Amino acid sequence: MVPLYTCCPFPSSKALQISPSFLLLSSRNPKFLPFTISRILRATSISTSATKHEEPIRTSYAGVQLEETVDETKQGKLRLDSWISSRIQGISRARVQSSIKSGLVKVNGRVVDKVSHSLRAGDKVDCVISDLQPLKAEPEDIPLDIVFEDDHVLVVNKPSHMDMSDDEQDIFHGASAGAASVRPGIVHRLDKGTSGLLVVAKDEYSHAHLSEQFKQHTIQRVYISLTCGVPSASSGRVDIPIGRDSNNRIRMVAVPGLSHHGQARHAASRYKVIEVLAGGGSALVQWRLETGRTHQ
Numbered sequence: 378m379v380p381l382y383t384c385c386p387f388p389s390s391k392a393l394q395i396s397p398s399f400l401l402l403s404s405r406n407p408k409f410l411p412f413t414i415s416r417i418l419r420a421t422s423i424s425t426s427a428t429k430h431e432e433p434i435r436t437s438y439a440g441v442q443l444e445e446t447v448d449e450t451k452q453g454k455l456r457l458d459s460w461i462s463s464r465i466q467g468i469s470r471a472r473v474q475s476s477i478k479s480g481l482v483k484v485n486g487r488v489v490d491k492v493s494h495s496l497r498a499g500d501k502v503d504c505v506i507s508d509l510q511p512l513k514a515e516p517e518d519i520p521l522d523i524v525f526e527d528d529h530v531l532v533v534n535k536p537s538h539m540d541m542s543d544d545e546q547d548i549f550h551g552a553s554a555g556a557a558s559v560r561p562g563i564v565h566r567l568d569k570g571t572s573g574l575l576v577v578a579k580d581e582y583s584h585a586h587l588s589e590q591f592k593q594h595t596i597q598r599v600y601i602s603l604t605c606g607v608p609s610a611s612s613g614r615v616d617i618p619i620g621r622d623s624n625n626r627i628r629m630v631a632v633p634g635l636s637h638h639g640q641a642r643h644a645a646s647r648y649k650v651i652e653v654l655a656g657g658g659s660a661l662v663q664w665r666l667e668t669g670r671t672h673q
Contacts, residue, residue: 393509438468438581442468443504447496456493458483461504469585478505480671524574530587531577537570568672573600601662607660612649618643619670628673645668 443464447455461473462480474492476482482489483503484496496502522534550634564576564587578584590596620641622628646665652661666673 378672391571397402413429438465438472438506438668441465441468443502445500447498453499454536456492456498457484457489457494457502458492460496461502465506467582467585468583472581472585473504476504479507481505481507488567518650529579531579533575534579535567535572537572538564539569564588571600593667600666602662602664603654604662605651605658606661607657608648608650608662612647614645616643616645616649618642619673629670631658642668642670644668644673646673 443461447460458470458473458477461477462468465473465537477492477494478490480488480490481504485501486503492574522536523531524534525532541640562578562584564578564584567573567575573589576587578587617631617633618641619629620632622630647667648659649663651663654660
């Protein structure tokens with residue numbers, strides 16, 4: 378399937394909103410699809426003016442220090458990594474965990490390197506956020522089909538048959554070539570046979586918040602597929618569990634009735650026929666996923 382566009386509501390004073398348009402080329406049908414993408418991710422600010430009480434939005438957290446005592450009103454136990462993340466606006470849990478494991482966090486004067494360490498009310502926490510580890514490979518000047526780019530976000534049109542596990546570093550290095558201060562991170566992935574838009578965050582703040590949106594399923598993803606045959610109904614909902622093919626572990630197949638046995642996972646999608654092709658032999662179908670399963 379071909380992802381048509383990605384749309385992100387961003388509940389923050391720093392918003393990742395949407396803009397320009399383009400035609401997406403179908404990898405399976407060598408013609409431009411008759412749909413435009415009216416909105417592409419763009420990092421901007423909803424607010425035209427910041428109050429003096431607002432914390433500045435950081436694009437890097439290296440060296441940020443936190444010296445704070447756990448609120449006496451807190452009841453029960455709190456995870457160390459979770460608590461620190463809640464005290465530093467915009468930072469990712471993974472970045473905090475890296476700092477803890479590096480021995481840069483003290484609780485009541487003692488170094489704690491366990492991310493799940495339990496805090497109690499009255500504990501004093503001293504933390505320094507670690508530097509990002511340098512990329513292992515040098516940036517390469519690899520040609521990319523860049524659909525949109527600004528200071529915070531890069532949107533790349535991924536070709537079909539690019540395996541993310543093998544080629545992810547190429548996108549990283551191609552995106553960062555000529556920009557030593559940029560350490561991009563791919564926010565999500567697409568299946569090998571799927572072409573479409575990949576969102577790459579250029580800074581930690583954007584990466585953390587975009588990743589959270591994907592995690593919370595607040596991002597809308599639309600796909601286009603070319604079907605063999607035409608669905609009997611022009612629109613509808615497909616709700617069938619999917620699991621791995623017993624004869625080919627790489628493939629995923631529909632396995633009705635097996636989700637409660639743990640052999641398949643619940644998968645649901647809504648579809649709409651866009652155009653009937655080849656005299657009724659195939660169709661272009663638009664899909665909106667309700668779940669995000671492998672090869673759904």
